[in-house]
Amino acid sequence: MxxxxxxxxxxxxxxxxxxxxxxxxxxxxxxxxxxxxxxxPVITRLTSHLIAVNLLDSATRLAAQAFLTAVPLLFVVASFAPEGLRNQIVDSVHDVLGINGSADQQLKMVYDADSGSLRQSTGVVSALMVLLSATACSRAMQRLCQRAWRLSKTSARIAAWRWVVWLVTFLAVIALQGPLRNGFGAGLWLGLPLVLVTQVGVWWWTQHLLLAARVPWLPLLPGALLTGTALTVVAVVAKLYVPAALNHSLDRYGSLGAVFTVLSWLIGLCVVVAVGITTGAVIAREPAVARHLGSPD
Incomplete structure (x- = not known):
C-alpha cells in the first residue's frame, strides 16, 4: 500500500x-x-459579422453560380459576338491569367471555331436561356451584398433589371482587362493603376446597384477599396500560379482536372470579394467612420 x-x-x-x-x-x-x-472592438464585430454572413457558404455559392453560368455564356459570346470582340476576350484572358501550353490550346479550340457554326449550334432560344440563367450569378452577388449590410431582400420588380445590367457590365469589364493591364500600350506602370481604379470603381458601383441604392455612395467606399485592392493583388498572383496549375491538371487529369482548378480559383476570388465587402460594411458602421461617411444605422 x-x-x-x-x-x-x-x-x-x-x-x-x-x-x-x-x-x-x-x-x-x-x-x-x-x-x-x-x-x-471592430475585430470582434467583424468576426461575428463574418460568421453571420456565413462567409464560406456565400463564397462557394457565388463561385458555383459563376462557374455554371460563365462557361455557357462564353460560348454564347463566342457564337454571336463580332470577331474583334472575340479576339479581345481571348487577349484579356491571356493577359489576366497568363494562359499557355495545354490550356491555351483548349481556349483556341473554343474561340477559333467558325462563328457561323457556333451560332447555328447555339441558337437564339438557347442564347436567351443562358443569359437568363446567368442572372443567377447576379442574384448570388446581390444576396452577398445584402447579408454584408444586413438589409432585407429587394423585390424582383426592382431588382430584375439590375441583375442583367450588372452581368452585361461585368462581361464588358472582362473584355477590357487586356487593354487595361497593358495600360493601352503604355505598359504595366500605367496598367496596374488603371486596373486598381477600375476594380474599385466596379465594386463601388456593384454594391450601390445591387443594394437598390438603399445605402449612400460614401459608406460603400471602404468595401470597394478593400475588394478592388485585394482583387488586383490576386490577379497579379494568379498570373504566376494559375497557368502552371491549369496545365498540370489538364495534362494529368484532362478536362475534369481543369474544372477543379478553375472552380478552386473562382472560390478563392469569391472569398476575397465576400471578405472585402463584409469588412467594408463593418468599417463603414464604426462610429468614428460612420460620422464622416453618413453610414446608415
Missing part, C-alpha cells in the same frame, strides 16, 4: 502541475481576448 502511494504521487503531482498550467494559460488567453475586444 505504501509503495503504491509513493509510485502514484509523482504522477498525480505532474498531472496537477499540467492542470495548473492549462488553467493559467486559459486565463491568460481570456485576458488577451478581453483586452483585444476593449481596444479593438
Amino acid at each position: 505504501h509503495a503504491g502511494r509513493g509510485s502514484g504521487s509523482p504522477t498525480n503531482g505532474r498531472a496537477g502541475r499540467w492542470r495548473a498550467r492549462a488553467a493559467r494559460l486559459r486565463a491568460r488567453l481570456l485576458r488577451l481576448r478581453n483586452t483585444a475586444e476593449e481596444r479593438f
Whole structure:
C-alpha cells in the first residue's frame, strides 16, 4: 500500500502541475481576448459579422453560380459576338491569367471555331436561356451584398433589371482587362493603376446597384477599396500560379482536372470579394467612420 502511494504521487503531482498550467494559460488567453475586444472592438464585430454572413457558404455559392453560368455564356459570346470582340476576350484572358501550353490550346479550340457554326449550334432560344440563367450569378452577388449590410431582400420588380445590367457590365469589364493591364500600350506602370481604379470603381458601383441604392455612395467606399485592392493583388498572383496549375491538371487529369482548378480559383476570388465587402460594411458602421461617411444605422 505504501509503495503504491509513493509510485502514484509523482504522477498525480505532474498531472496537477499540467492542470495548473492549462488553467493559467486559459486565463491568460481570456485576458488577451478581453483586452483585444476593449481596444479593438471592430475585430470582434467583424468576426461575428463574418460568421453571420456565413462567409464560406456565400463564397462557394457565388463561385458555383459563376462557374455554371460563365462557361455557357462564353460560348454564347463566342457564337454571336463580332470577331474583334472575340479576339479581345481571348487577349484579356491571356493577359489576366497568363494562359499557355495545354490550356491555351483548349481556349483556341473554343474561340477559333467558325462563328457561323457556333451560332447555328447555339441558337437564339438557347442564347436567351443562358443569359437568363446567368442572372443567377447576379442574384448570388446581390444576396452577398445584402447579408454584408444586413438589409432585407429587394423585390424582383426592382431588382430584375439590375441583375442583367450588372452581368452585361461585368462581361464588358472582362473584355477590357487586356487593354487595361497593358495600360493601352503604355505598359504595366500605367496598367496596374488603371486596373486598381477600375476594380474599385466596379465594386463601388456593384454594391450601390445591387443594394437598390438603399445605402449612400460614401459608406460603400471602404468595401470597394478593400475588394478592388485585394482583387488586383490576386490577379497579379494568379498570373504566376494559375497557368502552371491549369496545365498540370489538364495534362494529368484532362478536362475534369481543369474544372477543379478553375472552380478552386473562382472560390478563392469569391472569398476575397465576400471578405472585402463584409469588412467594408463593418468599417463603414464604426462610429468614428460612420460620422464622416453618413453610414446608415
